[in-house]
Amino acid sequence: MSARRLALLPLLALSACEGGFQSPLAPAGEQAASIGSLFWLMMAVCGFMYLLVLTGLGVSVLRARRRRGEVRAPSINPGDRGLNRGLLFWAGLIVTGLTVLITGSFLVERGIAEARARDALEIRVTGHQWWWRIQVRDPATGGWIETANELHLPLGQTTRVSLGSADVIHSFWIPNIAQKLDLIPGRINQVDLTPTRAGWFRGQCAEFCGVQHAHMALDVKVDTPQEFATWLASQRRPAAAPADAVAARGLQVVARGQCAMCHAIRGTQATGRAGPDLTHFGARRSVAAGTLTMSRGAVQGWITQPQAVKPGTMMPPVALSPADADAASRYLMDLK
Known part of the structure; x- marks a missing residue:
């Protein structure tokens, strides 16, 4: 299988999840909801502009058909002073649309950046070829509890995730919960996650990172506060003794x-x-x-x-x- 086809597999895999379609348009987190609202704003503005252009094109075609065969001498309107009203209309419309999009994008970006909570749970995620090392700071002891390939998040609480890479560039993406962010060797990036719906979700490396890029998935479980406390308590314990x-x-x-x-x-x-x-x-x-x-x-x-x-x-x-x-x-x- 070619590297290009492998890179597309994660996009197809996003639909496989419990409880709904794995998509930023089905938000289960505050950050994803903000991005979803920006998407619909862009769709509305761009859709309106697209329909307006098609309407103008249709009107022009109809006028051209009506005037076919007519020979007219060019006329000059004495009232014209070098400014075309149609040009002014389209220029004003484009500027207005761009202003709305830029303002919306700025407000969403600022809202996501300001969402950081002082008491946020701290998690470190390190990308490897091709798996995820996950370390959770235990609020009770201040120590770090390590696991892999499965991320647990408390419902309704902001979690600050520090992202790093042990080898090549990876990209951390949980579509339903938050935006995409790269994991770059030698650099720590941070993303805040505030889940609003409990359940299982799928994360994925979204940056081609080698032949098994498509098989670098991340199981994400949003727990109720009680479930998360139980999970964290179980993770504190050492391995169980053999049963037989x-x-x-x-x-x-x-x-x-x-x-x-x-x-x-x-x-x-x-x-x-x-x-x-x-x-x-x-x-x-x-x-x-x-x-x-x-x-x-x-x-x-x-x-x-x-x-x-x-x-x-x-x-x-x-x-x-x-x-x-x-x-x-x-x-x-x-x-x-």
């Missing part, structure tokens, strides 16, 4: 093997930083940044043959026996 002998074997495979070189699992010997944190991996909706739906088979396939699932990914295949692969997937699925 198979999961215990999986812990040994993951924490003392190749996986621990790249992944961290709090409460175990796995402390790698190159890949996503797996402490509560089993509670997520998807595997490999939205590439696969979370299931034991998907996890096992991802561990043993990541290049078959997501060609070009930075994760190498892990050579495990069938029993060890089964145990590892069982343990990871139990990390709720």
Whole structure:
């Protein structure tokens, strides 16, 4: 598949979400609502101008047909003083339309910029090829809790998201909730998110960042304040102990093997930083940044043959026996 076709896939994927069409025109956040209102203002102004131009064109065609075959000597109106009324009309209309659009854009941009709340929840999002590292500042302790590829936001509360990149330029976009903003290596950009509707939404990298750009999705869950507090409390805890002998074997495979070189699992010997944190991996909706739906088979396939699932990914295949692969997937699925 060509790079150009891959770049278009995220746009097609935006329609796949729970509870409605994934679009800036179905806002579930204050920032997206402001952008949506600006869109409709532009549509109204530009649509009016378009219809006016078509009307003028139609009138001109009708007049030309009526005058066909007539030979007239050019006439000069003594009242003309070099100013064409039609030209003045169109110039005034264009200036008025541009003034409305510029004013509307300025007011929306200023409103979004001034929406920052002093008590905003702080989240860091770092783009990698091709996944998202997410760190949430715990209001209770001031420390940072790390997860990956799944962003939880509290309903009705402003969250300040600091965006950075570990490799190339990415772009952070949750169409229903807020505007698009780039993640640039060596620079931190900030975007505020104020969700107004609970539910699941889909985010996406909107800047072509390599062959798996289309498979760099972000699951976004807007929780009620009570649900968010419960989720945050669960994220504070270290990884759960194995529930049975198979999961215990999986812990040994993951924490003392190749996986621990790249992944961290709090409460175990796995402390790698190159890949996503797996402490509560089993509670997520998807595997490999939205590439696969979370299931034991998907996890096992991802561990043993990541290049078959997501060609070009930075994760190498892990050579495990069938029993060890089964145990590892069982343990990871139990990390709720």
